[in-house]
Amino acid sequence: MARRYGGNPAAAIILIAADIAVLILVLWILFFVFDANRANDLVDWVHHAANWLAGWSKDxxxxxxxKWRTVLNYGLPAVVYTLIAHAVAGRVRRA
Structure with a gap:
């Protein structure tokens, strides 16, 4: 698995953590856009986790x-986390 993320275990951990955060944010966007049942435990958990991850960009x-507001307010952190994780992982790989 570390080979997939560049061969450096530290860089792999950084990228995996970012991938998980982005997955949660994208799941919430999809759940919201397609009107998922908010009484469902998984949808509720993803919503709370996404709120925490996107706390700095809410509103x-x-x-x-x-729907567009949700895409923008939760999509921005997904992009930012991806860019930061790749930049940091790149620096870790070179170190």
């Missing part, structure tokens, strides 16, 4: 359409 965009 950054205030478009009128709720």
């Amino acid at each position: 950054l965009f205030t478009v009128d359409n709720a």
Whole structure:
């Protein structure tokens, strides 16, 4: 598995953690956009985890359409976490 992430175990851990965070954020976007049952335990857990992960960007965009607002406010942290993780993992690999 470390080979898939560049061969360095520390870099692999950083990228895996970012992948998990991004997965949670994208899952919440999909659950919201496709009107998943919020009474479901998995949907509720993903919602709470995504809220925590996107806490710094919540309500950054205030478009009128709720689905677009969710895509923007939870998609931005997903992109930021991906970019930061790849930058940090690249530095760790070179060290």
